[in-house]
Amino acid sequence: MAADPIKLELRGYFQAFITLGHIDRDVVGTTGTSYRPETFRYEGEVWFTGSTKLDNGTTVGVRIELEGWSNNTGISASNSTGTLDQIDEEYVFAFGDWGRIDFGATDGASYKMVYATPSALTGWGFQDPNMAHRGSGFAAANQAGRFGVTPGMSASMGNNPGDATKLTYYTPRFAGLQIGVSYTPDFSPTASTAQCAFRQGGAAITNCPKNSNEWHNALDIGVNYLNKFGDVTVALYGGYFNAGFDRGTAGGNNNNNTNPSANGRWKSWATGAQVGFAGFTLGGGVGQDNNGLRGNNRTRWYSAGLMYESGPWQVSAGWWGGRNNEKSITSLTAENRAGKDKIDMFEVGGNYALSPGIKLVSGISYVMGSGQSKSEKADSWAFIFGTVLTF
Numbered sequence: 001m002a003a004d005p006i007k008l009e010l011r012g013y014f015q016a017f018i019t020l021g022h023i024d025r026d027v028v029g030t031t032g033t034s035y036r037p038e039t040f041r042y043e044g045e046v047w048f049t050g051s052t053k054l055d056n057g058t059t060v061g062v063r064i065e066l067e068g069w070s071n072n073t074g075i076s077a078s079n080s081t082g083t084l085d086q087i088d089e090e091y092v093f094a095f096g097d098w099g100r101i102d103f104g105a106t107d108g109a110s111y112k113m114v115y116a117t118p119s120a121l122t123g124w125g126f127q128d129p130n131m132a133h134r135g136s137g138f139a140a141a142n143q144a145g146r147f148g149v150t151p152g153m154s155a156s157m158g159n160n161p162g163d164a165t166k167l168t169y170y171t172p173r174f175a176g177l178q179i180g181v182s183y184t185p186d187f188s189p190t191a192s193t194a195q196c197a198f199r200q201g202g203a204a205i206t207n208c209p210k211n212s213n214e215w216h217n218a219l220d221i222g223v224n225y226l227n228k229f230g231d232v233t234v235a236l237y238g239g240y241f242n243a244g245f246d247r248g249t250a251g252g253n254n255n256n257n258t259n260p261s262a263n264g265r266w267k268s269w270a271t272g273a274q275v276g277f278a279g280f281t282l283g284g285g286v287g288q289d290n291n292g293l294r295g296n297n298r299t300r301w302y303s304a305g306l307m308y309e310s311g312p313w314q315v316s317a318g319w320w321g322g323r324n325n326e327k328s329i330t331s332l333t334a335e336n337r338a339g340k341d342k343i344d345m346f347e348v349g350g351n352y353a354l355s356p357g358i359k360l361v362s363g364i365s366y367v368m369g370s371g372q373s374k375s376e377k378a379d380s381w382a383f384i385f386g387t388v389l390t391f
Helices: 136-141
Strands: 007-023 027-028 031-033 038-053 059-067 089-096 101-103 165-170 178-187 213-229 232-246 264-276 278-289 301-310 313-324 341-355 359-368 380-390
Touching: 007 359, 027 136, 178 232, 232 278
Parallel strands: none
Antiparallel strands: 007 038, 007 380, 027 031, 038 059, 059 089, 089 101, 101 165, 165 178, 178 213, 213 232, 232 264, 264 278, 278 301, 301 313, 313 341, 341 359, 359 380
8 A cells, every 4th residue: 555556657659651652553353443642641649558566566557549540430230341449459567577467458479579670661661560552452452461461570460369358478588588478368350349359349358259250269479589799689589379260150250251161270470580780780580371261371471671770860671572372262353363472562761860759751662562463463662751759
């Protein structure tokens, strides 16, 4: 009772960009889509964090993340493609000499512990970026990304299982080594509010029916090692994710397949490393993700990049490549027929800190696709100009 009460801290970020470029015309079914060469885009969050330190040395707290942009498109039991994700994450935590526990709606251990390709292009990069410049047909047809066209460098991602309600334990860091383990009872990226979805339908698990075409008993393990040898810094990373599939009737989660029988146990793994010296950071990673599908439909990905930092400046160049042979896909249309898909994403960029919490960001992004249809080959490029605020 002698401990201080919980004190609230307010933090967050806001990212705003102008992109000037080109997106190839793509086709979905019989409908072709052309895109404007210029776009305005932004994303932000406000973080409410409250914590207190107990007399025994353990800190206990809560964190709630409010989306800093309108994100309500009216999801309902009959509209599973909308979103009500105005609150991004909400969880309680406790940490001390014994380690750390997170409980609630937040990303898993392997997502938070990743070290791989560095990027100075804040808001973009290759680890589940906030921003993207590509066509909707390309995103629907090319299967060389992670659960679609999204890049990523950790074992768990925004769709497996993202911010679904979970329990995570992180060990204390010993001799540079730390291990994190997350358990998620049930999750679904696209189901309605009645089916325990996490992003579109809210993160809290209430009553989750069985046989509802959702994934369950997800185990997410992350390991990293951080150390310094003279003037050289080293970061090593490994992650593994595995979840079973609770099969039900037709019409549930399908990930671009009309029959949920295509879904199965979700398995992914990732490794990465970074080496730093004299302002330079060289990093990269490799991994594999079956995207929650049965059969041989694995995305194999590779990434590498170099970043240099000097005073207020950061500059970087990087690449992320995804490959998927799609051998087990039963194609729905000519624009998504089976065959080897490839995605290569290139970025060159930098940022300059005007003052603490205010950065100017600029760079070039190029996305190159390869596949069996026009949509799968719809390349895009953009010049990026923006401002990133953190508070």
